[in-house]
Amino acid sequence: MKNLLQDIAPVTLMGPGPSCVHPSVLAALSKPTLGHLDPEFIRIMDAIKTQLKTLLHTENDLTIPISGTGSAGMECCFVNLIEKDDPVLILVNGVFGMRMQDVATRLGAQVETLEFEWGTPVIVDVVQKKLKEKSYKLVAVVHAETSTGVQNPVPGIGNLLKDSDTLFLVDAVTSFGGMEIRMDDWGIDMLYSGTQKCLSCPPGLSPVSFSPAAVAAIQARKTKVPNWYLDLSLIMNYWEGATRAYHHTAPINMLYGLFQALFLILEEGETQVFERHMENHRRLVQALDQMGIHMVVDASCRLPMLNAVYIPDGVDDAAVRSRLLKTHKIEIGAGLGNFAGKIWRIGLMGHTARAENVDKLAASLKTVC
Amino acid sequence: MKNLLQDIAPVTLMGPGPSCVHPSVLAALSKPTLGHLDPEFIRIMDAIKTQLKTLLHTENDLTIPISGTGSAGMECCFVNLIEKDDPVLILVNGVFGMRMQDVATRLGAQVETLEFEWGTPVIVDVVQKKLKEKSYKLVAVVHAETSTGVQNPVPGIGNLLKDSDTLFLVDAVTSFGGMEIRMDDWGIDMLYSGTQKCLSCPPGLSPVSFSPAAVAAIQARKTKVPNWYLDLSLIMNYWEGATRAYHHTAPINMLYGLFQALFLILEEGETQVFERHMENHRRLVQALDQMGIHMVVDASCRLPMLNAVYIPDGVDDAAVRSRLLKTHKIEIGAGLGNFAGKIWRIGLMGHTARAENVDKLAASLKTVC
Numbered sequence: 001m002k003n004l005l006q007d008i009a010p011v012t013l014m015g016p017g018p019s020c021v022h023p024s025v026l027a028a029l030s031k032p033t034l035g036h037l038d039p040e041f042i043r044i045m046d047a048i049k050t051q052l053k054t055l056l057h058t059e060n061d062l063t064i065p066i067s068g069t070g071s072a073g074m075e076c077c078f079v080n081l082i083e084k085d086d087p088v089l090i091l092v093n094g095v096f097g098m099r100m101q102d103v104a105t106r107l108g109a110q111v112e113t114l115e116f117e118w119g120t121p122v123i124v125d126v127v128q129k130k131l132k133e134k135s136y137k138l139v140a141v142v143h144a145e146t147s148t149g150v151q152n153p154v155p156g157i158g159n160l161l162k163d164s165d166t167l168f169l170v171d172a173v174t175s176f177g178g179m180e181i182r183m184d185d186w187g188i189d190m191l192y193s194g195t196q197k198c199l200s201c202p203p204g205l206s207p208v209s210f211s212p213a214a215v216a217a218i219q220a221r222k223t224k225v226p227n228w229y230l231d232l233s234l235i236m237n238y239w240e241g242a243t244r245a246y247h248h249t250a251p252i253n254m255l256y257g258l259f260q261a262l263f264l265i266l267e268e269g270e271t272q273v274f275e276r277h278m279e280n281h282r283r284l285v286q287a288l289d290q291m292g293i294h295m296v297v298d299a300s301c302r303l304p305m306l307n308a309v310y311i312p313d314g315v316d317d318a319a320v321r322s323r324l325l326k327t328h329k330i331e332i333g334a335g336l337g338n339f340a341g342k343i344w345r346i347g348l349m350g351h352t353a354r355a356e357n358v359d360k361l362a363a364s365l366k367t368v369c
Numbered sequence: 370m371k372n373l374l375q376d377i378a379p380v381t382l383m384g385p386g387p388s389c390v391h392p393s394v395l396a397a398l399s400k401p402t403l404g405h406l407d408p409e410f411i412r413i414m415d416a417i418k419t420q421l422k423t424l425l426h427t428e429n430d431l432t433i434p435i436s437g438t439g440s441a442g443m444e445c446c447f448v449n450l451i452e453k454d455d456p457v458l459i460l461v462n463g464v465f466g467m468r469m470q471d472v473a474t475r476l477g478a479q480v481e482t483l484e485f486e487w488g489t490p491v492i493v494d495v496v497q498k499k500l501k502e503k504s505y506k507l508v509a510v511v512h513a514e515t516s517t518g519v520q521n522p523v524p525g526i527g528n529l530l531k532d533s534d535t536l537f538l539v540d541a542v543t544s545f546g547g548m549e550i551r552m553d554d555w556g557i558d559m560l561y562s563g564t565q566k567c568l569s570c571p572p573g574l575s576p577v578s579f580s581p582a583a584v585a586a587i588q589a590r591k592t593k594v595p596n597w598y599l600d601l602s603l604i605m606n607y608w609e610g611a612t613r614a615y616h617h618t619a620p621i622n623m624l625y626g627l628f629q630a631l632f633l634i635l636e637e638g639e640t641q642v643f644e645r646h647m648e649n650h651r652r653l654v655q656a657l658d659q660m661g662i663h664m665v666v667d668a669s670c671r672l673p674m675l676n677a678v679y680i681p682d683g684v685d686d687a688a689v690r691s692r693l694l695k696t697h698k699i700e701i702g703a704g705l706g707n708f709a710g711k712i713w714r715i716g717l718m719g720h721t722a723r724a725e726n727v728d729k730l731a732a733s734l735k736t737v738c
Contacts, residue, residue: 003632004413005625011399016617021402029622030395032379032573033387035700036592044373068598069435071617075598103597202402204436204573204620227596228436228472229444246705248440249386250567251573253398256374263372290381331404336615368376 010364011325012357015333016306017174018203020357025201028260030255036250038214045239045250051262052207055176055270056191058183059299063209064239065258066230067251070173070194073206074103076230077169080210080218086090086137091122091157094237095147095337096171107226112136118338119148119308121301124156131160136187137217138167140314146177147336149297149308149345151179158187167214173197176207176344177265177350178277178305189214194256197303198277200350201261204254218226227271261350277304278351284346287362291369296343305353307346308339312369317341320368328364380694381726384702385515385675386543387565387572388575388718394570397629398622403617413628414608414619420631421576424545424639425560427552432578433608434627435599435656436620439542439563443472443573446538446559447600449579449587453477455506458499460491464516464706466727470688476595481505487707488517488677490670493525500529506586507558509534513544515566516679516705518564518666518714519542520548527556536583542552545576546719547646547674547698558583564623567646569719570630573623646673649722653715656731660738665712674722676715677708681738686710689737697733 178198281304333345547567650673702714
């Protein structure tokens with residue numbers, strides 16, 4: 001019987017996530033499994049909450065990792081907040097805005113969208129106009145659109161909602177850990193992220209955070225959350241308080257990995273981490289420019305960690321990505337949705353965002369394009 | 370800044386899960402992360418499907434691990450099958466039957482239950498009588514009730530449903546990997562399990578399997594599954610077929626762990642694994658008997674992997690468990706629900722089911738009781 005795990009060789013992960021994982025995070029995953037109610041493990045849970053609060057710049061007590069990937073975090077935010085026919089506004093300029101629309105619609109919300117051209121950001125003035133016409137229970141936007149490489153103006157949108165009863169939901173899957181997020185200052189009420197992007201931890205967990213206003217809205221629900229697994233009123237009893245009530249068995253070893261990933265970011269320093277992302281982004285843009293490969297997104301709203309580039313004319317998309325992976329052990333991402341076959345997505349997320357990776361990719365691209 | 374992970378010391382996990390994890394499974398978790406669409410990774414996904422099908426004795430194509438813990442598997446089975454007002458019968462004789470009832474009710478099903486005394490099994494004749502009165506879309510039962518240590522008569526219930534249109538859903542969270550499951554022979558249509566019990570992999574994944582009849586029922590839905598994250602019609606496109614469509618990013622390193630855990634069971638041999646569970650169960654019962662500690666469940670329907678025992682008179686439940694953990698580095702489980710404070714739950718699951726662990730627990734219990 002052959003053990004396929006023996007064949008796994010390291011790949012430089014320069015796609016839209018997962019990103020390269022630091023050896024100490026991989027080592028953390030293989031620490032001995034503790035019980036999910038062991039006081040030693042609960043200390044680690046509490047520490048993770050503190051780490052997340054620090055990095056999200058929030059005082060929200062309800063700041064925890066959900067036991068699923070980033071999309072479970074999206075599901076969790078919507079399913080806890082939405083009841084049938086709740087009016088919801090979703091700002092859409094890529095695949096992940098569309099996914100929000102799908103999730104909220106399935107839950108019975110009255111979903112409206114404001115759509116913006118792919119590769120361009122949400123325009124705050126247009127949102128403002130829409131909000132003057134109608135009031136919504138929640139407004140949702142993706143901070144870093146992983147499908148296009150665009151940064152949306154989260155603080156500006158937050159400003160529009162600050163003195164209203166409307167809750168503000170932000171997808172921070174790709175931004176968290178790679179660029180500034182100030183949850184409380186920016187008026188964000190609900191936020192979800194993933195571990196496999198700029199936190200550079202393998203996929204499997206979704207950090208979420210809920211403001212007191214969001215928690216009050218959950219507590220004011222008329223109906224039970226139609227999702228037992230993601231019901232925050234139950235999950236809170238496991239993650240908070242002096243005595244912890246069993247809900248589901250937490251993914252213990254994955255949480256070790258997340259602790260270590262957050263530890264590394266705090267040790268390096270947030271500012272330094274963000275600067276490292278920007279520096280390597282600039283290094284990449286320059287290298288690609290010299291090769292005649294052009295960025296999709298205007299410099300004013302480009303993401304440092306997700307670089308969308310046009311596939312050069314006459315180049316075979318799939319063949320180049322396959323050669324990069326097989327010959328050079330580098331993974332870059334394909335286009336999604338409208339951008340499939342037209343762009344590549346080059347990730348510089350977390351531990352991937354290093355000069356040696358940028359240089360290796362540039363050199364390799366030259367040989368395969 | 371202190372790194373809490375340095376403090377983690379191994380614990381012999383003899384509670385209701387997580388169980389002790391084999392060193393090679395822990396090592397598998399820390400293999401380099403691959404991309405979720407990397408052909409090498411897809412080979413591992415395909416191998417996991419084959420391993421699961423082999424161990425569940427099923428030909429079901431839709432046999433995959435869900436990206437969440439066992440309770441996510443429960444949620445997945447119900448949310449994909451149930452539409453509003455579907456009649457559902459749940460057989461309840463412990464916490465996990467009650468959880469099924471809660472999950473199904475939240476999803477709008479017309480839920481009826483048949484309740485049996487905690488610590489005793491579901492009675493097939495009573496179920497048969499109920500099924501003659503009314504027809505249900507699905508009947509659900511827990512194979513191994515983790516809250517009481519009872520084995521329910523799954524083959525007998527399956528027999529009642531074989532020539533009907535009623536789907537048969539089985540919770541195999543605690544049984545899978547520790548006792549026989551023959552999904553196809555027993556007429557099971559939907560099954561979910563968890564990784565942290567007899568598979569001895571850390572928590573975080575939930576193997577599920579769906580029969581062709583269950584898949585047809587999903588395809589015949591009138592409404593979309595109200596849970597994007599767990600919608601099997603979308604998940605299937607990632608786990609099946611020649612080209613794999615991105616849905617959510619799979620928990621890659623956890624899947625390495627699951628592959629290795631299943632590999633170990635297949636290498637040892639199913640029969641040998643089940644015998645090892647029975648042998649160590651008998652060894653434990655004998656040792657406890659000598660100490661005057663009595664089993665909750667009659668020998669005819671006891672689980673080998675989850676031993677519910679009455680807390681001896683005058684013994685302080687929490688204090689003893691705490692001393693076992695602190696002084697002897699052994700974890701056993703408390704009672705849940707009706708049994709809280711009355712019983713202990715001693716797990717002999719997967720890699721925990723070894724004579725040295727039984728002997729260590731017996732010796733330690735003598736010093737702390």
